[in-house]
Amino acid sequence: MFSSGSYPLIDFTSFDLATPIEYDFIVVGGGTAGCVLASRLSENPAVSVLLLERGDARRGWATRVPLTSTNFMGDPSAAYRWPASQSVGDARSLSLVTGKGLGGGSSINSMQYSRGFPKEYDLWSQNGNHGWSYAEIEHYFKKSEHFTNPPSRSSPAKHHGTQGEWKVRDMGDLYFSTATSCVAACTALGLPYSADLNDPAAPFTMCAKLDCTIDDQGYRSSTFTAFLPPKLAHERNYHLHICTGAAVTNLDLGVDSNGQQFVKGVAFQTNEFGSKVYRALARKEVILCAGAIATPQILLLSGIGPQDCVKKPLRKHLPGVGHNLQDHMAVGIMYSVPTDQSLHIMQTSRLRAMLELFRYIAFGEGMFLSPVTQLSILVHSTLIDDAGRIVQREGGGGRLPDLELMPIHFNYSDPPIDIPVDAGVFSLKVALMRPHSRGTVTLASPDPLDRPACDLGFLSNPADYLAMRNGIKLAKRIGEKMRELGAPLKDLCMPESETDADLNAFVRKTVRTTYHYGCTCRMAPENDSDAGVVNEELKVHGIDKLRIADCSVIPEMMSAHLQAPAVMIAEKCADLIKLEHST
Ligand SMILES: Cc1cc2nc3c(=O)[nH]c(=O)nc-3n(C[C@H](O)[C@H](O)[C@H](O)COP(=O)(O)OP(=O)(O)OC[C@H]3O[C@@H](n4cnc5c(N)ncnc54)[C@H](O)[C@@H]3O)c2cc1C
Known part of the structure; x- marks a missing residue:
């Protein structure tokens, strides 16, 4: 048997x-x-x-190495990928991707570990789901978690678990200098830095460092x-x-x-x-x-x-x-950067890839740990003014963020737009965290082995445009500030202008899934x-x-x-x- x-x-x-x-x-x-x-x-x-x-x-070994197991670089047979219908965008076919095989999504995802804010679970409970307030579920996060700090840091904060099975790791210093520059730009623009996104006391508006589900040996922990x-x-x-x-x-x-x-x-x-x-x-x-x-x-x-x-x-x-299918719909503005500031170098330079492989095997560090992104910038769209600047509004900081911006050291377009082979890419992803739009999952056919029909419904509620426009403006201000601080960013993929019409057109043309169904x-x-x-x-x-x-x-x-x-x-x-x- x-x-x-x-x-x-x-x-x-x-x-x-x-x-x-x-x-x-x-x-x-x-x-x-x-x-x-x-x-x-x-x-x-x-x-x-x-x-x-x-x-x-x-x-196999490659399924445990962070970079080679991550969906965008990994074996396509480890995922289901099929077209979704999308009634609103510019008639592009969007690809849905979900994990396939033991571990599911956790075997192919980008390994970012984020829990969400206590207030979000308190809302579950207040809306009639008793037993799901943050105070009642925090211990489940801790039960599963085995958190490790880099050796140079103090012991984990009390909201982390250290006895669980699932390895979660503080990845230490930011890998790319563009990420460091992004933190400086955010701080200058009024987005305070937090070293731990999952700290229950963290503010709703912040630029925070992400932990990853990678073990202390440098392997993916699915x-x-x-x-x-x-x-x-x-x-x-x-x-x-x-x-x-x-x-x-x-x-x-x-x-x-x-x-x-x-x-x-x-x-x-x-x-x-x-x-x-x-x-x-x-x-x-x-x-x-x-x-x-x-x-x-x-x-x-x-x-x-x-x-x-x-x-x-x-x-x-x-x-x-x-019904009620939701995802963090997203777009990316993109800049070209020197190739050593981007994971593209792993595809364009065989020598660099070999060196990185050596670093990974010998010292457990470098690009094979897949630093696709290490930062999450959270803010509510109403705290962004028409010019894309953060404004302090009475009570505004008390709203759960509806936008997440992330610096991504790769081409964040789907399907990927062509970029010059010798260019690296720095993307600023803008994702809607609390979308008003809703999609559906229905049967495409009575055959159980067929993929179901999914309509992501992105932008079916016009209210989502406003938040996305504000998010793109903020992303552009961050890019400009990074440039002022010396980051070598050149425009690569941008909206035509910041008029509502051009921003809406950019959103329709580039909107994509973040796989968070x-x-x-x-x-x-x-x-x-x-x-x-x-x-x-x-x-x-x-x-x-x-x-x-x-x-x-x-x-x-x-x-x-x-x-x-x-x-x-x-x-x-x-x-x-x-x-x-x-x-
Ligand atoms: C490419 C990608 C990147 C992502 N990055 C991140 C990230 O960095 N951080 C993060 O927190 N989240 C990320 N996510 C999202 C996260 O991984 C998923 O939301 C989460 O893993 C879903 O967990 P689940 O248990 O609901 O479903 P899944 O993990 O998808 O598990 C469902 C399982 O059921 C199996 N299955 C399906 N149909 C059948 C059937 N008929 N019979 C038997 N088995 C079946 C599937 O093969 C699969 O293994 C990402 C997702 C993807 C796809």
């Missing part, structure tokens, strides 16, 4: 199709949240857990490598079964003697069209962790969702499934104005024995990048399940 190799995977094609195997818990999707949940639930040797992951288990390492998987393989290449196609539903619908188990198959269908039963619960795009797809394929969108028969009309099965009451799909215990409304634990449950897009919130949600879900089932 066990496949060969050093990682104990279960070969489900040896399952007897006539007799479904039974487990206490079935976790669907072994991505960022799924690996954490499977690990926590299987802590009790008396509990049996099946983890079904559609992608594979990638464990939730796969952190929570399901080979030793643990071997020790538990009699009660934790990990299946890769297993695409869950739908939930098997039943009705109990009270007429209440519940989940009996799941159906799954290999990624090959027309392959056999396998089944597994859940004695206690099924937990969907397939991410903000695939989780609603599985529900729709199971007849759960808006009645006109589901694969028939309709089992439960839940209007929120697949969420809110498609939001945690809220079923009849909320933005309809909810799960309750505060992450249970799907109206269907027993079914929970969701991934980015789809985030009630409203927040100012964090989403991998840390996904892990926190999985940690809390594990505790909710253990409490209910006394495991």
Whole structure:
């Protein structure tokens, strides 16, 4: 039954199709949240857990090196990439990208670790999701985290965890001098510097340094490598079964003697069209962790969702499934810089790439640690005046930021615009953190192996233009100030002018996804104005024995990048399940 190799995977094609195997818990999707949940639930040797992951288990050296494992430089087969429809932009096809394989997004992302502000979680709680205020969830962030400071620094602040599985690292000094110059420019423009983005006491307006999910050996710390390492998987393989290449196609539903619908188990198959269908039963619960795009797809394929969108028969009309899709839509203004100020040098100079490889292997430092970005600049758009300057307004600093600007040492356009081969690129990304626009996930076809249809809905609410325009103006002021301070920036990709019309046109032409998909099965009451799909215990409304634990449950897009919130949600879900089932 066990496949060969050093990682104990279960070969489900040896399952007897006539007799479904039974487990206490079935976790669907072994991505960022799924690996954490499977690990926590299987802590009790008396509990049996099946983890079904559609992608594979990638464990080679390059999948652990930060630069070579990151989506833009890594193996394209480690991600799903498919076109989204975009009703508003300049009819460009935008690419959606999500992680595929154990670790999911955490195996291919840019490794930035950000939790979001305490006030954002307090809002979850105030909006009816009791138990999710920051005071009630901070310990889940700390539980998973193993934070390390560079040796020269003092011990970690008390809001960091040091005993968890997931390695988070302060990356030390800023790598590129353009980043240092960016901090100086921000400070001069009224954006104070903070050394720790995740400090709960940090102000809402700041230029902050980011930590990364990289271990002290210089390897990527995905939730796969952190929570399901080979030793643990071997020790538990009699009660934790990990299946890769297993695409869950739908939930098997039943009705109990009270007429209440519940989940009996799941159906799954290999990624090959027309392959056999396998089944597994859940004695206690099924937990969907397939991410903000695939989780609603599985529900729709199971007849759960808006009645006109589901694969028939309709089992439960839940209007929120697949609705409220949100992402941090972004644009980038770009400058050319000397190539040694940009990751482009790794593509254009073989000698430099070899030297960097040597530095990485010998000393654990340099560009292979992938310093794509080390800073996050957060501000509310109403604190930016028409000229793009920060203004102090009465009470203005008390608003959660709706913009994040990031210096990125690479070409931040999608699809990438052509740049001269001998140029390096410094981009200032402008992302909308609290978008008003909403998109949708629907079925493209009844075939469960097809990618679902996604309309990102960017700019469908005109209110989003105003914030983006202010963000671009601020980015331009930062670039100008950096130049004044001596940074060698030459304009490369800019709006024609700063009129509203030209800025709007620039946004439409260059808007792109930041891959932070969420809110498609939001945690809220079923009849909320933005309809909810799960309750505060992450249970799907109206269907027993079914929970969701991934980015789809985030009630409203927040100012964090989403991998840390996904892990926190999985940690809390594990505790909710253990409490209910006394495991
Ligand atoms: C390129 C990129 C860069 C990013 N950079 C950052 C960053 O620097 N910092 C940050 O915080 N966030 C970043 N993000 C976002 C973050 O990684 C994701 O939001 C987060 O990892 C999502 O976690 P999840 O558990 O919800 O889903 P995922 O991690 O996507 O996991 C879902 C899993 O389910 C599996 N699956 C899907 N369908 C099925 C099915 N039918 N059956 C079985 N399994 C299935 C998938 O293969 C996948 O492994 C980035 C994302 C991407 C794609």
